[in-house]
Amino acid sequence: MSKKLNLQNTINQIKYIQNHQESLLKLDPDQYDRQVTKLSMLNQKLIDAFIMTITDKYTGKTVKKHQRNLTFFLNEYLAYHLETILGEEILDLEYPITKGFTTTEMRETKTALKKFYHFLLDQQLITTEIANKVVDTLNSQLTLKKIRQSLRKENEYLKKMVSAAQPVFSETTDELIKNYFAAFANLYGRISCDQAYRIICRQNPELKLASTKFVDLAERLTYQSDELNFLVDQSQAQPQIIHHTLLSHPDKLMWLSDQTMGMPFAILRKPKLLKYAENEYFEPSPSLKALMNFYQDVLEIPKKEIERYVKITVSIIRTWTDDKISGIYSTVNDALLDDGYGCVNHEMLEEFIQVLINLYNDTPRWALRGFAPSQSRMQTNAFELLNGQKNLNKRLIRLIKFAQVDPLKIVLYLLGNSNIDKDTSNRLQQQIINLHIPSLD
Template structure:
């Protein structure tokens, strides 16, 4: 029998078997008919105990319970229960079965505050008013049994009590599958957390929710990975672990998303902007699919929820169940992934096949570097590096692309697609990941306005494998060597620490605000200390690690910075700064050679420069003359 005692009364039950473990709590929750809550109220300086059954209205009242007679509580309880049982019209044989199946008392802590609240209400509304007229504990218990009580979401009366007991026969104790119980508890909390709206929370509350999501994710993954070990190799399980920890805790959690609503708020594909390449994104999706299958098999998610996640992960191209050991297989995977994003061969040739292919590579790189760029500006950059590319045929090439669906970039005419959007009515090339809502594209573009474009050499810019984050992978080996030699990490811990440190640096600026390098470094240090038991501080002893992390963080190219790294941004002049440095002769104003060179090279957007002039505080005559100079370039 599970006896759940309020804290103040627990000393009166210390002669009985104590069962304060989570297993005991789980047993009580699974067997409410065999579970009772108990506390006492004080009257005339005496402690009077009340027991209330968790499934029915059965109540037991014991007067004057104290340290001297506490060893008789169970005996008195059972004698009074026999009277209540008979009062309900139930047989003595069924009571004997009930007590036998219930077994020895297991004293645990309070589980349902509602039960204690009900007892308190009974005392105020029933016991105290009738204290002078009802002096028998039996009569008092009978009076309480007749009172309707709330049990969870339903209300139970005396008649329902009889039905509950009769339907439970033959009596038995349900044995709890603790893994399933914990899993339900974890996933129920994640479901609740996924329903929170960040706009309704303060900054501190958001941080708290993120931490809660991460904590519950870790517990969920512990259960999932234990299950996965029986079906997959150790290497595959490690991949699941790394992919899911990274995605769920370092990406989805910061958007207040969990496995139950990732397909609404936290696109895996959007990780492209933050340095996660195609293979890595595909691996994350494959891991999510396995986690979803586990939750479906455990009856945590419905068939419809599972189908939603399957649709969300349908682009998977790599099955993590297989082991890819040699380079030939790895290359086959890369070739297959590349085929998903290959250019259609059905489009008509505009220039020639080689030039058309080069233009396609330019557009892919523009999206990787800038996220969003107007067709006019794209042409300006391309023409500066390829003078033979004429505007008329380039426009035709872009027009041919309108109906062509690719995963690398999209082309859209804002005049037709977004009539109420405050952005220039022209054609834009952009990543499909930016079109989550009508406000995303213009807000992204406005954030960039006034910044010059980072433009690599042509050979780099048209490289089909161009990735603005690829350069930091060169530091992974250096980071692993440092973590191994100076901090003693090895094996999976070493690989995981280096892998997740790199990606936390990549993720440090996943919104439009430019966070400081120091903030990104601090985040990685906290991660290394908490997850890998290190004690890194920003001091002399840890200087080599800090320097390497700074080097990595400052060399990540940011699409929202028009391709510049954090370090380069410190030295990059925007249009306003370029104008402030000009020595303007009011009688004969001229653009600086730096601005003229930037326009010709395509790094300065002509339209943004003209807009700046129109809104400047320069005299109208000066604006007019400078405006004409820009138009002639």
């Protein structure tokens, strides 16, 4: 039987379950369980076929994430109630949140489902009408506006309680940690609260920050996110600090997570790091001076407006979340043209691109965990330092102790890497534990 006919047979069996759902729900427990198992197997055939079509399009981590979310949602959640991909239940991604699913999980599931239904349509397994209905319905769910509206009343209540509460550590220390969180969000885009704790502890050993109190403060800041440039996202297994702009762009957040796997963080000295608490902060440099001169002398932007456009330019470069960096130049130029500036001929554009290339090489980027491209070439991915190693090498130990690398991420990498034998993996994990690195766990 051809692959296409096999898939058509699979969808026909799913249609049968959907059309006879009412009578199947009345079966005795053993027969019902057999139907659940059958539906799960049918779903899995479609999921496996879908995964084969995207393997070459996305990173291995993204493919596994789509596979995991589809398998869990279709087989563990829907199939248990004999709900199929052709039913109405799949159109409601907000109800599962009331049953223990996190908002992040359902937003990731939403992304996977949309791609899955496009695949089903491409294979002519469903009609255009069904595909459009599902995708249009999914698009309207779990939007930033809806999430904020649903949480606003609870947040307002909690914020009143928080504002009336005593400081967690002291007013000065609480404010210092809040500034660190803002700096981390601006410099890195995203960072786990656990890793943030290690960096802050290392730079402020005299504070002797208790992990339980630190968790309390992080939870308190969660309900003040509307006032800050960052969000403390508690929906993850490992809570993280993310820049507020990423909340409405889960695709960018996912890209950033994939892009920075194993990368070390750029840990600046405390006074320099805390300057990044100021939104749109930029460091003086020769390349930045050249940009300011270009804006003033070539584009003839008024002096009083130059700083604003410099901040826009630096922000675009720092927060760029795309594999193709060539889009940076057109994005910056388009922003200038919208206000009546920008390059209007080829000669100006060539000069501008050269200025931007120099600035790009000097600008700390989210995709490089706070390193500038000119600095990142000298950095080694922590995962690469594990290749062929029977013990932790000195360089990796240094990265962990200096809070440049999250030890939990290394442990997870060891657990998921089939190329590292079990004995070696266990030995490396124990060596990490023996370093006694501060943690919130």
